[in-house]
Amino acid sequence: MKYDFDEFVDRTGTHGMKWERTEALFGEKDLLPLWVADMDFRGPAPVIEALARRAELGLYGYTHRPDSLLEAFGAWMEKRHQWKIESDWICWSPGVIPALTAAIQTFTEPGDRVIIQPPVYPPFFKVVTENGRELVTNPLMQRDGRYEIDFEDLEAKFRTTGAKLLILCSPHNPVGRVWTRDELERLEAICAAYGALIVSDEIHADLVYAPHRHIPLAALSERAASRTILCHSPSKTFNMAGLQAAYIVIPDKGLRTAFNKTMAKGHHTMSNTFSIVGSESAYREGGEWLEQCLAYIEANIDYAIGYMENYIPQIKVTKPEGTYLLWLDCRGLGLSTTDLKLLLLRKAKVALNDGLSFGPEGEGFHRLNAACRRATLEEGLKRIRDAVYS
Known part of the structure; x- marks a missing residue:
């Protein structure tokens, strides 16, 4: 239509x-x-219609996440980003920022250093400092109006601070960069060399303009998949942030188990009824x-x-x-x-x-x-x- x-x-x-x-x-x-x-x-329209049908039922009790939702999300990722994921890799969060918080709490200790790349989405600063971790910045470089990663500075920061984790914004908010495969591979290699995990906020992954193409960080290689917590959500893609749903893809079983344990401690286990309906219909028909x-x-x-x-x-x-x-x-x-x-x-x-x-x-x-x-x-x-x- x-x-x-x-x-x-x-x-x-x-x-x-x-x-x-x-x-x-x-x-x-x-x-x-x-x-x-x-x-x-x-x-x-299919999302609006699906939500209306569910609302009309008049029952809004506890709702589990059906296999069909995970299948719809997996099919979307394969079609849009050429990345085949397994359903059991998918974890849930009410949003990307809660997922970043859980990742920091799970994979770092108080006082550990965490790297971010400003200028960047403001909550990145808070999820680090408000959890008692030390913020390390690797500012982006601007060349002729285009922002790039300062890889020399990034390696120096890992070398001198011993940072345990990097939060990547991909595509980047607010500068609008869609990182190339070469840039992502170089960044991942530096993180791997220093034993650091990467939490990749890919909430804007579906909002990319030709000829650029978003590449999920964890799709780069088996090594990248084993060291990445990838955050995705329908909220920006389909303008449904108020439904509060994010899908966290963690291929490594050990990391996934630890992440889910932290989410369970915070009792973040139940999904909003309408987020389930809205997400599945969006990924299938949006x-x-x-x-x-x-x-x-x-x-x-x-x-x-x-x-x-x-x-x-x-x-x-x-x-x-x-x-x-x-x-x-x-x-x-x-x-x-x-x-x-x-x-x-x-x-x-x-x-x-x-x-x-x-x-x-x-x-x-x-x-x-x-x-x-x-x-x-x-x-x-x-x-x-x-x-x-x-």
């Missing part, structure tokens, strides 16, 4: 964070929300919607980049290879961090994610969510242009 991504969906009264909590979180009225990674689109959605978002991204080049050339943005997030380099405006924030919030009246929340390397940047109606994007960009030149 043909989906209409220009459709206006009134989210008033839905308790959605993006549209109903923006004023409280940003401290300003009348803001246009272009921040949190939450699409403004209705999800796939492909058509996703293809159309990606085409629409990529057109939005191209529009935004062209608009910046033509009307706000002081703000630079490199087209992301994956995700629906634009990493705006606002340093050309010549504003302080405070003045830039005031420009966007008080003059432009747009709510973006402040780059500093992604680490010191994000100073002077802001993150914009392009997974919205074109009319919303046009209005947001116009507001920014008018604020810059007023």
